[in-house]
Amino acid sequence: AIEPIIRAYFPALARRYPEGLRLKQAWAGHxxxxxxxxxxxxxxxxNLWWVGGSSGSGIMKGxxxxxxxAAAALGRDEVELADGRRFRPAxxxxxxxxxxxxxLVI
Numbered sequence: 101a102i103e104p105i106i107r108a109y110f111p112a113l114a115r116r117y118p119e120g121l122r123l124k125q126a127w128a129g130h131x132x133x134x135x136x137x138x139x140x141x142x143x144x145x146x147n148l149w150w151v152g153g154s155s156g157s158g159i160m161k162g163x164x165x166x167x168x169x170a171a172a173a174l175g176r177d178e179v180e181l182a183d184g185r186r187f188r189p190a191x192x193x194x195x196x197x198x199x200x201x202x203x204l205v206i
Contacts, residue, residue, distance in 0.1 A: 138202035142192035
């Protein structure tokens with residue numbers, strides 16, 4: 101169960117749980133990623149642009165994926181990311197895929 105981990109690694113959080121409180125139910129969800137390289141996919145279907153496959157790192161990649169999706173929808177070949185680097189949205193497409201494999205998805 102999760103209680104020993106909370107008590108060991110998060111003492112401040114553990115103090116908020118009364119002694120004897122036990123986890124009643126837990127759930128783990130589906131991890132969504134592109135199987136060959138574990139990176140997100142950015143595609144267009146008719147008039148809909150969609151991006152998916154960022155499980156485990158979606159919050160960290162959200163800004164870049166939003167910028168890439170907006171650039172693709174506007175017909176731009178490149179987008180500037182928050183750190184100033186240039187990125188080709190097409191590199192996340194299935195046809196023009198050009199990304200390094202993600203080594204660890206947690």
